[in-house]
Amino acid sequence: MAEHTIKDIWNDNDGAGKREVKKSRSVLSFVAFGLILLLVLGVVLLAAYRDGTGFDVLRRFLNYGRAESVGGEAIYDYDASTQNRFVVLGDRLAVLSDTSLKLLSRDGKELWSTTVKMSSPALVCGGDRAVAYGVGGTQLYVMDEKGLLRTLETSEEEAFLTVTVNHAGWLAVTTEDPNYKSCVTVYNNKLEKVFRFQSSRRFAVDGYVTDDCKMLAAVTLGQENSVFVSNILLYDLSQQEPVADYDVSDGLVFEIGEMGGMLATVADTSLTFADHRGKVNGVYAYPGEFLREYSLDADGFAALLLNRYQSGSVGRLVTVGTDGTEIATLDISGEVQSMSACGRYLAVLYLDSLVIYNQNLEVYASLQGTRNAREVLVRPDGSALLLSAEEATIFLP
Numbered sequence: 001m002a003e004h005t006i007k008d009i010w011n012d013n014d015g016a017g018k019r020e021v022k023k024s025r026s027v028l029s030f031v032a033f034g035l036i037l038l039l040v041l042g043v044v045l046l047a048a049y050r051d052g053t054g055f056d057v058l059r060r061f062l063n064y065g066r067a068e069s070v071g072g073e074a075i076y077d078y079d080a081s082t083q084n085r086f087v088v089l090g091d092r093l094a095v096l097s098d099t100s101l102k103l104l105s106r107d108g109k110e111l112w113s114t115t116v117k118m119s120s121p122a123l124v125c126g127g128d129r130a131v132a133y134g135v136g137g138t139q140l141y142v143m144d145e146k147g148l149l150r151t152l153e154t155s156e157e158e159a160f161l162t163v164t165v166n167h168a169g170w171l172a173v174t175t176e177d178p179n180y181k182s183c184v185t186v187y188n189n190k191l192e193k194v195f196r197f198q199s200s201r202r203f204a205v206d207g208y209v210t211d212d213c214k215m216l217a218a219v220t221l222g223q224e225n226s227v228f229v230s231n232i233l234l235y236d237l238s239q240q241e242p243v244a245d246y247d248v249s250d251g252l253v254f255e256i257g258e259m260g261g262m263l264a265t266v267a268d269t270s271l272t273f274a275d276h277r278g279k280v281n282g283v284y285a286y287p288g289e290f291l292r293e294y295s296l297d298a299d300g301f302a303a304l305l306l307n308r309y310q311s312g313s314v315g316r317l318v319t320v321g322t323d324g325t326e327i328a329t330l331d332i333s334g335e336v337q338s339m340s341a342c343g344r345y346l347a348v349l350y351l352d353s354l355v356i357y358n359q360n361l362e363v364y365a366s367l368q369g370t371r372n373a374r375e376v377l378v379r380p381d382g383s384a385l386l387l388s389a390e391e392a393t394i395f396l397p
Helices: 016-051 054-064
Strands: 074-077 085-089 092-096 100-104 110-115 121-126 129-134 139-144 147-153 160-165 171-175 182-187 193-199 203-209 215-224 227-236 242-249 253-259 262-267 270-274 280-285 290-295 302-307 315-320 326-332 336-342 345-350 353-357 363-368 375-378 384-387 391-395
Touching: 085 121, 085 129, 085 375, 085 384, 092 121, 092 129, 110 147, 121 160, 129 160, 160 203, 171 203, 182 203, 182 215, 193 203, 193 215, 193 227, 203 253, 215 253, 227 253, 227 262, 242 270, 253 290, 262 302, 290 336, 302 336, 315 345, 345 375, 353 384
Parallel strands: 336 375
Antiparallel strands: 074 391, 085 092, 092 100, 100 110, 121 129, 129 139, 139 147, 160 171, 171 182, 182 193, 203 215, 215 227, 227 242, 253 262, 262 270, 270 280, 290 302, 302 315, 315 326, 336 345, 345 353, 353 363, 375 384, 384 391
């Protein structure tokens, strides 16, 4: 019903009544907004008190202005390639293929790009930095959210093998060495060379600078009594001789990182945690099972996907604490395309659905119908990027 007003020319107070009405409405609107805001904050704080995820709800709300799932909204576009590798840098996406390296902004715009030539592209990240390189190649690119920081080049005789980045942006670069079996070089966050370990006895296959930036953990591979043994050598960056070491017996180490102040190594037979003095704090072994996927990127837990058979999809998801004890296990029978862990969350991309779990493997959020997504990257606030051949869409729990 339309609102009617009558103008009394004999008792006109020059619009004072209207101003009072408008003022009252403004005050009421402000009060209503304040009450709604207090209610939302109350719900958020209650959830945060319960499991810590409420703050992530607030972060998603502030970042995106809403907290519901977004379906079919492409926020990043890139060239299709079976060689594509992806990492998240804040709200930006780095994409590496065998021919190009790109950094895309939150609105999908290309911030920086270059042409590369890599037969086996690899892309890793740590802290606020990402490193792109070719395994067996001679070029390496270091980036942050703004773009390229530095390019490193080497000879074919000293080709890059593996690279890791710690939380402070320090690099451990493992390369071939014509005079040794291999070597590991440490670069600080200014990308200055500060340490070099050359291995003459065993092959150095990986390395990691501890998050306090004081030590290098170098993974060497050897054989004893016809059994593969991975030995972790610990170097103080101010000394040339190792200060400690420990073995990962009967296992081939795939990755080394750090979690909760503990060095973590993932091998084909076990997950091992040790302190910076080389004392093993815990081991989670999985004999008779086949390691399909893993992640050391969550806060306080490692995630494993173990299959019962060498092929097929019958297996279980496992989360493990830094003392080597199992936190939770979940039997699954669906085909897993991709797995990603970050912060409090573990995202698992099945053939036709996405499920985000907490460390207890309880469902935090899920999405049915993931279209052509092939890979998932979960972010610290619980949002997830669904990556297909040519585009990435976002899912907000």
